[in-house]
Amino acid sequence: RKEVEQDPGPFNVPEGATVAFNCTYSNSASQSFFWYRQDCRKEPKLLMSVYSSGNEDGRFTAQLNRASQYISLLIRDSKLSDSATYLCVVNPGLYSSASKIIFGSGTRLSIRP
Amino acid sequence: NAGVTQTPKFQVLKTGQSMTLQCAQDMNHNSMYWYRQDPGMGLRLIYYSASEGTTDKGEVPNGYNVSRLNKREFSLRLESAAPSQTSVYFCASSESAGAPPMPQHFGDGTRLSIL
Numbered sequence: 001r002k003e004v005e006q007d008p009g010p011f012n013v014p015e016g017a018t019v020a021f022n023c024t025y026s027n028s029a030s031q032s033f034f035w036y037r038q039d040c041r042k043e044p045k046l047l048m049s050v051y052s053s054g055n056e057d058g059r060f061t062a063q064l065n066r067a068s069q070y071i072s073l074l075i076r077d078s079k080l081s082d083s084a085t086y087l088c089v090v091n092p093g094l095y096s097s098a099s100k101i102i103f104g105s106g107t108r109l110s111i112r113p
Numbered sequence: 114n115a116g117v118t119q120t121p122k123f124q125v126l127k128t129g130q131s132m133t134l135q136c137a138q139d140m141n142h143n144s145m146y147w148y149r150q151d152p153g154m155g156l157r158l159i160y161y162s163a164s165e166g167t168t169d170k171g172e173v174p175n176g177y178n179v180s181r182l183n184k185r186e187f188s189l190r191l192e193s194a195a196p197s198q199t200s201v202y203f204c205a206s207s208e209s210a211g212a213p214p215m216p217q218h219f220g221d222g223t224r225l226s227i228l
Contacts, residue, residue, distance in 0.1 A: 043219035103155030
């Protein structure tokens with residue numbers, strides 16, 4: 001099993017829809033989690049952190065489920081500009097080395113008009 | 114603000130050639146990183162530097178060397194390029210080395226092809 005797994009997609013949804021995708025991680029001791037967004041042929045950009053209590057930023061909600069070892073990203077009222085690849089990132093320890101940070105391979109989201 | 118600037122943006126090399134990828138950030142960040150991204154795979158850390166004068170190996174350091182010239186600049190060198198090093202390379206920086214040392218700002222990337 002990969003340390004961080006994401007459904008590669010693509011998720012193809014109409015504008016205005018709500019879409020959610022998950023990311024599973026294998027190390028139960030993992031401490032911190034993040035979502036990055038990467039547009040086609042562009043650099044990744046930090047989207048949001050994922051806290052145990054959940055995290056909401058506008059139309060985006062990130063959740064952590066420690067029991068089942070996954071994080072999720074929900075996008076409400078999706079916009080054409082939300083089309084991108086969403087990368088899940090897991091840091092095994094709060095003070096661990098940068099070399100332990102694991103990037104998922106990403107879930108591609110395509111919003112159609 | 115320029116943020117993180119990488120040069121060159123594209124490069125084609127022949128096997129065995131050497132080259133240096135340059136990276137500079139103007140945000141006064143302590144930590145800098147070099148990642149490679151290959152199709153179907155997540156970003157993989159090559160080297161990182163928690164502060165000026167220090168460098169550490171990441172997940173895939175073989176075939177690469179780095180130099181943290183000063184706080185602003187972090188270069189990546191391929192001494193003898195191999196086709197397996199064909200990839201997109203990203204430099205990144207972050208404000209702090211700790212808790213956790215997540216790359217916050219990425220450069221535009223360098224698309225490198227080794228023939």
